[in-house]
Amino acid sequence: MFIETETTPNPATLKFLPGRQVMTSGTREFTDPEAAEISPLASALFSVGDVTGVFFGGDFISVSAAPGTDWSQLKPQVVAVLLDHFVTESPLFTGGDAAGIAVPDDDDEFTDDPADADVIAQIRELIETRVRPAVAGDGGDIIYRGFREGVVFLTMQGACAGCPSSSATLKQGIEGLLKHYVPEVNEVRAA
Structure with missing residues:
Protein backbone atom coordinates (compact mmCIF):
# COMPACT_ATOMS: atom_id res chain seq x y z
CA MET A 1 0.00 0.00 0.00
CA PHE A 2 1.21 3.49 -0.88
CA ILE A 3 0.03 6.64 0.91
CA GLU A 4 0.44 9.88 -1.02
CA THR A 5 1.10 13.12 0.82
CA GLU A 6 0.14 16.60 -0.33
CA THR A 7 0.88 19.98 1.13
CA THR A 8 -2.04 22.25 1.93
CA PRO A 9 -2.29 26.04 2.01
CA ASN A 10 -1.95 25.68 5.78
CA PRO A 11 1.76 25.12 6.53
CA ALA A 12 0.86 23.33 9.78
CA THR A 13 -1.19 20.67 7.96
CA LEU A 14 -0.42 17.84 5.53
CA LYS A 15 -3.01 15.87 3.57
CA PHE A 16 -2.58 12.09 3.40
CA LEU A 17 -4.26 10.10 0.62
CA PRO A 18 -4.42 6.33 1.31
CA GLY A 19 -5.89 5.55 -2.13
CA ARG A 20 -9.12 4.26 -0.62
CA GLN A 21 -12.23 5.54 1.08
CA VAL A 22 -11.75 6.94 4.57
CA MET A 23 -15.29 8.10 5.44
CA THR A 24 -18.38 6.51 3.92
CA SER A 25 -20.27 9.79 4.39
CA GLY A 26 -19.69 13.14 6.04
CA THR A 27 -16.47 14.31 7.60
CA ARG A 28 -15.08 14.31 11.13
CA GLU A 29 -12.66 16.67 12.85
CA PHE A 30 -10.72 16.00 16.05
CA THR A 31 -9.08 18.97 17.73
CA ASP A 32 -7.71 17.19 20.81
CA PRO A 33 -6.89 13.68 22.07
CA GLU A 34 -10.04 13.52 24.22
CA ALA A 35 -12.32 14.07 21.21
CA ALA A 36 -10.32 11.44 19.31
CA GLU A 37 -11.10 8.66 21.80
CA ILE A 38 -13.98 7.41 19.60
CA SER A 39 -11.53 6.73 16.76
CA PRO A 40 -8.63 4.32 17.16
CA LEU A 41 -6.94 5.93 14.14
CA ALA A 42 -7.31 9.51 15.39
CA SER A 43 -6.11 8.44 18.86
CA ALA A 44 -3.07 6.75 17.36
CA LEU A 45 -2.26 9.87 15.33
CA PHE A 46 -2.47 12.10 18.41
CA SER A 47 -0.14 9.71 20.23
CA VAL A 48 2.76 10.34 17.84
CA GLY A 49 3.59 13.64 19.50
CA ASP A 50 3.23 17.03 17.90
CA VAL A 51 -0.17 16.32 16.30
CA THR A 52 -2.72 19.01 17.19
CA GLY A 53 -5.57 18.08 14.84
CA VAL A 54 -6.89 15.23 12.72
CA PHE A 55 -9.54 15.51 10.01
CA PHE A 56 -11.17 12.65 8.12
CA GLY A 57 -12.56 13.40 4.65
CA GLY A 58 -14.07 11.09 2.07
CA ASP A 59 -10.73 9.87 0.70
CA PHE A 60 -8.12 11.69 2.76
CA ILE A 61 -6.85 12.42 6.26
CA SER A 62 -5.45 15.83 7.15
CA VAL A 63 -3.06 16.02 10.07
CA SER A 64 -2.12 19.30 11.74
CA ALA A 65 1.00 19.76 13.83
CA ALA A 66 2.12 22.22 16.47
CA PRO A 67 3.92 25.37 15.30
CA GLY A 68 7.59 24.74 14.58
CA THR A 69 7.14 20.99 14.08
CA ASP A 70 9.63 19.43 11.69
CA TRP A 71 7.43 17.54 9.22
CA SER A 72 10.43 15.60 7.93
CA GLN A 73 10.47 13.81 11.30
CA LEU A 74 6.72 13.67 11.95
CA LYS A 75 5.58 12.60 8.48
CA PRO A 76 7.12 9.06 8.58
CA GLN A 77 5.48 8.45 11.96
CA VAL A 78 2.09 9.55 10.64
CA VAL A 79 2.47 7.39 7.52
CA ALA A 80 3.39 4.39 9.70
CA VAL A 81 0.22 4.84 11.78
CA LEU A 82 -1.90 5.19 8.64
CA LEU A 83 -0.33 2.13 6.98
CA ASP A 84 -0.92 0.03 10.08
CA HIS A 85 -4.55 1.14 10.24
CA PHE A 86 -5.38 0.48 6.59
CA VAL A 87 -3.35 -2.72 6.17
CA THR A 88 -5.01 -4.30 9.23
CA GLU A 89 -8.41 -2.95 8.09
CA SER A 90 -9.10 -1.62 11.56
CA PRO A 91 -12.39 0.18 12.18
CA LEU A 92 -12.30 3.96 11.87
CA PHE A 93 -14.59 4.44 14.87
CA THR A 94 -15.28 2.33 17.93
CA GLY A 95 -19.02 2.86 17.32
CA GLY A 96 -18.96 2.27 13.53
CA ASP A 97 -18.94 4.76 10.65
CA ALA A 98 -22.09 6.54 11.85
CA ALA A 99 -19.99 8.03 14.64
CA GLY A 100 -18.06 10.00 12.07
CA ILE A 101 -20.75 11.98 10.31
CA ALA A 102 -20.26 15.68 10.88
CA VAL A 103 -23.52 17.25 11.97
CA PRO A 104 -23.82 20.98 12.56
CA ASP A 105 -24.35 21.84 16.20
CA ASP A 106 -27.90 22.57 17.31
CA ASP A 107 -27.25 26.21 18.06
Missing part, protein backbone atom coordinates in the same frame (compact mmCIF):
# COMPACT_ATOMS: atom_id res chain seq x y z
CA ASP A 108 -30.18 28.62 18.34
CA GLU A 109 -27.87 31.42 17.22
CA PHE A 110 -27.90 29.91 13.72
CA THR A 111 -31.54 28.91 13.37
CA ASP A 112 -32.62 29.78 9.82
CA ASP A 113 -35.78 31.77 9.14
CA PRO A 114 -38.23 29.60 7.14
CA ALA A 115 -39.01 32.67 5.01
CA ASP A 116 -35.46 32.41 3.63
CA ALA A 117 -35.84 28.77 2.53
CA ASP A 118 -35.31 29.44 -1.21
CA VAL A 119 -32.22 31.59 -0.60
CA ILE A 120 -30.81 29.02 1.84
CA ALA A 121 -31.36 26.23 -0.68
CA GLN A 122 -29.36 28.20 -3.28
CA ILE A 123 -26.57 28.88 -0.77
CA ARG A 124 -26.39 25.23 0.30
CA GLU A 125 -26.31 23.99 -3.30
CA LEU A 126 -23.45 26.35 -4.20
CA ILE A 127 -21.52 25.27 -1.12
CA GLU A 128 -22.05 21.58 -1.92
CA THR A 129 -21.29 21.77 -5.64
CA ARG A 130 -18.65 24.48 -5.91
CA VAL A 131 -17.10 25.24 -2.53
CA ARG A 132 -16.82 21.93 -0.67
CA PRO A 133 -14.97 20.12 -3.49
CA ALA A 134 -12.39 22.91 -3.68
CA VAL A 135 -11.96 23.05 0.09
CA ALA A 136 -11.64 19.23 0.24
CA GLY A 137 -8.89 19.50 -2.36
CA ASP A 138 -6.98 21.56 0.20
CA GLY A 139 -7.53 19.00 2.95
CA GLY A 140 -10.51 20.51 4.71
CA ASP A 141 -14.23 21.02 4.73
CA ILE A 142 -16.73 23.82 5.13
CA ILE A 143 -19.93 23.55 7.09
CA TYR A 144 -22.98 25.76 6.57
CA ARG A 145 -24.15 27.15 9.93
CA GLY A 146 -26.84 29.65 9.01
CA PHE A 147 -28.12 32.66 7.10
CA ARG A 148 -29.45 35.78 8.76
CA GLU A 149 -30.07 39.30 7.47
CA GLY A 150 -27.87 38.80 4.40
CA VAL A 151 -25.01 37.15 6.30
CA VAL A 152 -23.95 33.54 5.66
CA PHE A 153 -22.21 31.82 8.58
CA LEU A 154 -19.71 29.05 7.75
CA THR A 155 -17.23 26.96 9.72
CA MET A 156 -13.91 25.87 8.21
CA GLN A 157 -12.53 22.47 9.26
CA GLY A 158 -9.43 20.37 8.76
CA ALA A 159 -6.52 22.05 6.99
CA CYS A 160 -8.71 25.10 6.40
CA ALA A 161 -9.28 25.78 10.09
CA GLY A 162 -6.55 28.10 11.26
CA CYS A 163 -5.03 28.40 7.78
CA PRO A 164 -3.43 31.80 7.21
CA SER A 165 -5.41 32.17 3.99
CA SER A 166 -8.80 31.07 5.41
CA SER A 167 -9.98 34.67 5.86
CA ALA A 168 -9.13 35.42 2.23
CA THR A 169 -10.87 32.20 1.15
CA LEU A 170 -14.03 33.21 3.00
CA LYS A 171 -14.04 36.87 1.98
CA GLN A 172 -12.59 36.90 -1.52
CA GLY A 173 -13.50 33.45 -2.73
CA ILE A 174 -16.66 32.15 -1.11
CA GLU A 175 -18.27 35.52 -0.40
CA GLY A 176 -17.69 36.66 -3.99
CA LEU A 177 -19.16 33.45 -5.39
CA LEU A 178 -22.25 33.56 -3.18
CA LYS A 179 -22.86 37.28 -3.78
CA HIS A 180 -22.61 36.70 -7.53
CA TYR A 181 -25.19 33.91 -7.64
CA VAL A 182 -27.40 34.85 -4.66
CA PRO A 183 -28.08 38.61 -4.56
CA GLU A 184 -29.54 38.33 -1.05
CA VAL A 185 -26.08 37.51 0.32
CA ASN A 186 -24.24 40.59 1.58
CA GLU A 187 -21.45 38.99 3.61
CA VAL A 188 -19.86 35.69 4.68
CA ARG A 189 -18.54 35.26 8.23
CA ALA A 190 -16.71 32.50 10.04
CA ALA A 191 -18.81 30.86 12.73
Whole structure:
Protein backbone atom coordinates (compact mmCIF):
# COMPACT_ATOMS: atom_id res chain seq x y z
CA MET A 1 0.00 0.00 0.00
CA PHE A 2 1.21 3.49 -0.88
CA ILE A 3 0.03 6.64 0.91
CA GLU A 4 0.44 9.88 -1.02
CA THR A 5 1.10 13.12 0.82
CA GLU A 6 0.14 16.60 -0.33
CA THR A 7 0.88 19.98 1.13
CA THR A 8 -2.04 22.25 1.93
CA PRO A 9 -2.29 26.04 2.01
CA ASN A 10 -1.95 25.68 5.78
CA PRO A 11 1.76 25.12 6.53
CA ALA A 12 0.86 23.33 9.78
CA THR A 13 -1.19 20.67 7.96
CA LEU A 14 -0.42 17.84 5.53
CA LYS A 15 -3.01 15.87 3.57
CA PHE A 16 -2.58 12.09 3.40
CA LEU A 17 -4.26 10.10 0.62
CA PRO A 18 -4.42 6.33 1.31
CA GLY A 19 -5.89 5.55 -2.13
CA ARG A 20 -9.12 4.26 -0.62
CA GLN A 21 -12.23 5.54 1.08
CA VAL A 22 -11.75 6.94 4.57
CA MET A 23 -15.29 8.10 5.44
CA THR A 24 -18.38 6.51 3.92
CA SER A 25 -20.27 9.79 4.39
CA GLY A 26 -19.69 13.14 6.04
CA THR A 27 -16.47 14.31 7.60
CA ARG A 28 -15.08 14.31 11.13
CA GLU A 29 -12.66 16.67 12.85
CA PHE A 30 -10.72 16.00 16.05
CA THR A 31 -9.08 18.97 17.73
CA ASP A 32 -7.71 17.19 20.81
CA PRO A 33 -6.89 13.68 22.07
CA GLU A 34 -10.04 13.52 24.22
CA ALA A 35 -12.32 14.07 21.21
CA ALA A 36 -10.32 11.44 19.31
CA GLU A 37 -11.10 8.66 21.80
CA ILE A 38 -13.98 7.41 19.60
CA SER A 39 -11.53 6.73 16.76
CA PRO A 40 -8.63 4.32 17.16
CA LEU A 41 -6.94 5.93 14.14
CA ALA A 42 -7.31 9.51 15.39
CA SER A 43 -6.11 8.44 18.86
CA ALA A 44 -3.07 6.75 17.36
CA LEU A 45 -2.26 9.87 15.33
CA PHE A 46 -2.47 12.10 18.41
CA SER A 47 -0.14 9.71 20.23
CA VAL A 48 2.76 10.34 17.84
CA GLY A 49 3.59 13.64 19.50
CA ASP A 50 3.23 17.03 17.90
CA VAL A 51 -0.17 16.32 16.30
CA THR A 52 -2.72 19.01 17.19
CA GLY A 53 -5.57 18.08 14.84
CA VAL A 54 -6.89 15.23 12.72
CA PHE A 55 -9.54 15.51 10.01
CA PHE A 56 -11.17 12.65 8.12
CA GLY A 57 -12.56 13.40 4.65
CA GLY A 58 -14.07 11.09 2.07
CA ASP A 59 -10.73 9.87 0.70
CA PHE A 60 -8.12 11.69 2.76
CA ILE A 61 -6.85 12.42 6.26
CA SER A 62 -5.45 15.83 7.15
CA VAL A 63 -3.06 16.02 10.07
CA SER A 64 -2.12 19.30 11.74
CA ALA A 65 1.00 19.76 13.83
CA ALA A 66 2.12 22.22 16.47
CA PRO A 67 3.92 25.37 15.30
CA GLY A 68 7.59 24.74 14.58
CA THR A 69 7.14 20.99 14.08
CA ASP A 70 9.63 19.43 11.69
CA TRP A 71 7.43 17.54 9.22
CA SER A 72 10.43 15.60 7.93
CA GLN A 73 10.47 13.81 11.30
CA LEU A 74 6.72 13.67 11.95
CA LYS A 75 5.58 12.60 8.48
CA PRO A 76 7.12 9.06 8.58
CA GLN A 77 5.48 8.45 11.96
CA VAL A 78 2.09 9.55 10.64
CA VAL A 79 2.47 7.39 7.52
CA ALA A 80 3.39 4.39 9.70
CA VAL A 81 0.22 4.84 11.78
CA LEU A 82 -1.90 5.19 8.64
CA LEU A 83 -0.33 2.13 6.98
CA ASP A 84 -0.92 0.03 10.08
CA HIS A 85 -4.55 1.14 10.24
CA PHE A 86 -5.38 0.48 6.59
CA VAL A 87 -3.35 -2.72 6.17
CA THR A 88 -5.01 -4.30 9.23
CA GLU A 89 -8.41 -2.95 8.09
CA SER A 90 -9.10 -1.62 11.56
CA PRO A 91 -12.39 0.18 12.18
CA LEU A 92 -12.30 3.96 11.87
CA PHE A 93 -14.59 4.44 14.87
CA THR A 94 -15.28 2.33 17.93
CA GLY A 95 -19.02 2.86 17.32
CA GLY A 96 -18.96 2.27 13.53
CA ASP A 97 -18.94 4.76 10.65
CA ALA A 98 -22.09 6.54 11.85
CA ALA A 99 -19.99 8.03 14.64
CA GLY A 100 -18.06 10.00 12.07
CA ILE A 101 -20.75 11.98 10.31
CA ALA A 102 -20.26 15.68 10.88
CA VAL A 103 -23.52 17.25 11.97
CA PRO A 104 -23.82 20.98 12.56
CA ASP A 105 -24.35 21.84 16.20
CA ASP A 106 -27.90 22.57 17.31
CA ASP A 107 -27.25 26.21 18.06
CA ASP A 108 -30.18 28.62 18.34
CA GLU A 109 -27.87 31.42 17.22
CA PHE A 110 -27.90 29.91 13.72
CA THR A 111 -31.54 28.91 13.37
CA ASP A 112 -32.62 29.78 9.82
CA ASP A 113 -35.78 31.77 9.14
CA PRO A 114 -38.23 29.60 7.14
CA ALA A 115 -39.01 32.67 5.01
CA ASP A 116 -35.46 32.41 3.63
CA ALA A 117 -35.84 28.77 2.53
CA ASP A 118 -35.31 29.44 -1.21
CA VAL A 119 -32.22 31.59 -0.60
CA ILE A 120 -30.81 29.02 1.84
CA ALA A 121 -31.36 26.23 -0.68
CA GLN A 122 -29.36 28.20 -3.28
CA ILE A 123 -26.57 28.88 -0.77
CA ARG A 124 -26.39 25.23 0.30
CA GLU A 125 -26.31 23.99 -3.30
CA LEU A 126 -23.45 26.35 -4.20
CA ILE A 127 -21.52 25.27 -1.12
CA GLU A 128 -22.05 21.58 -1.92
CA THR A 129 -21.29 21.77 -5.64
CA ARG A 130 -18.65 24.48 -5.91
CA VAL A 131 -17.10 25.24 -2.53
CA ARG A 132 -16.82 21.93 -0.67
CA PRO A 133 -14.97 20.12 -3.49
CA ALA A 134 -12.39 22.91 -3.68
CA VAL A 135 -11.96 23.05 0.09
CA ALA A 136 -11.64 19.23 0.24
CA GLY A 137 -8.89 19.50 -2.36
CA ASP A 138 -6.98 21.56 0.20
CA GLY A 139 -7.53 19.00 2.95
CA GLY A 140 -10.51 20.51 4.71
CA ASP A 141 -14.23 21.02 4.73
CA ILE A 142 -16.73 23.82 5.13
CA ILE A 143 -19.93 23.55 7.09
CA TYR A 144 -22.98 25.76 6.57
CA ARG A 145 -24.15 27.15 9.93
CA GLY A 146 -26.84 29.65 9.01
CA PHE A 147 -28.12 32.66 7.10
CA ARG A 148 -29.45 35.78 8.76
CA GLU A 149 -30.07 39.30 7.47
CA GLY A 150 -27.87 38.80 4.40
CA VAL A 151 -25.01 37.15 6.30
CA VAL A 152 -23.95 33.54 5.66
CA PHE A 153 -22.21 31.82 8.58
CA LEU A 154 -19.71 29.05 7.75
CA THR A 155 -17.23 26.96 9.72
CA MET A 156 -13.91 25.87 8.21
CA GLN A 157 -12.53 22.47 9.26
CA GLY A 158 -9.43 20.37 8.76
CA ALA A 159 -6.52 22.05 6.99
CA CYS A 160 -8.71 25.10 6.40
CA ALA A 161 -9.28 25.78 10.09
CA GLY A 162 -6.55 28.10 11.26
CA CYS A 163 -5.03 28.40 7.78
CA PRO A 164 -3.43 31.80 7.21
CA SER A 165 -5.41 32.17 3.99
CA SER A 166 -8.80 31.07 5.41
CA SER A 167 -9.98 34.67 5.86
CA ALA A 168 -9.13 35.42 2.23
CA THR A 169 -10.87 32.20 1.15
CA LEU A 170 -14.03 33.21 3.00
CA LYS A 171 -14.04 36.87 1.98
CA GLN A 172 -12.59 36.90 -1.52
CA GLY A 173 -13.50 33.45 -2.73
CA ILE A 174 -16.66 32.15 -1.11
CA GLU A 175 -18.27 35.52 -0.40
CA GLY A 176 -17.69 36.66 -3.99
CA LEU A 177 -19.16 33.45 -5.39
CA LEU A 178 -22.25 33.56 -3.18
CA LYS A 179 -22.86 37.28 -3.78
CA HIS A 180 -22.61 36.70 -7.53
CA TYR A 181 -25.19 33.91 -7.64
CA VAL A 182 -27.40 34.85 -4.66
CA PRO A 183 -28.08 38.61 -4.56
CA GLU A 184 -29.54 38.33 -1.05
CA VAL A 185 -26.08 37.51 0.32
CA ASN A 186 -24.24 40.59 1.58
CA GLU A 187 -21.45 38.99 3.61
CA VAL A 188 -19.86 35.69 4.68
CA ARG A 189 -18.54 35.26 8.23
CA ALA A 190 -16.71 32.50 10.04
CA ALA A 191 -18.81 30.86 12.73
